[in-house]
Amino acid sequence: MYEITLSVPEETALALNLTPEKLTEEVLLAAAVKLYELGRLSSGSAANLAGIPRVLFLSKLAEYGVDTFRLTETELAEDLANA
Template sequence: MARIVDDIPEDALLAPKVSDATAAAEIRLAAAVKLYELGRLSSGAAARRAGLPRVQFLSKLADYSVDTFCLSDDELKRQTHLA
């Protein structure tokens, strides 16, 4: 497993008044959500990155205003035609 270490100014963590562990979990989730939104990770890979079950990760996307499924117009037409 790879490990990424980042220095975060202490005052950046004081505002929300959360523990270091909670802040780390929130940062992992935010990073996973963004990478999923950019199409760099699948939902399963993003969920693993966030340390959550896939279904729970997908439900968290709404908290970040990220669509659960992103389909182009052509993909949407193809999917609705198959239904």
């Protein structure tokens, strides 16, 4: 596992009204959501990065205005054919 150290100004934590632990969770979730939105991580990998179950991650996407499913019409038809 990689470990990354991130320096966050105290004003940021105070503005967000978060403890250091909650700030860590928030930053990890925001990074995971953005990487998922960009198509860089699958929902499972993004959930793993955020440290939460995949189902919970998928439900959190709406809070960030990110579509849960990004299938094209062709991909959806293929999924239905395989079901």
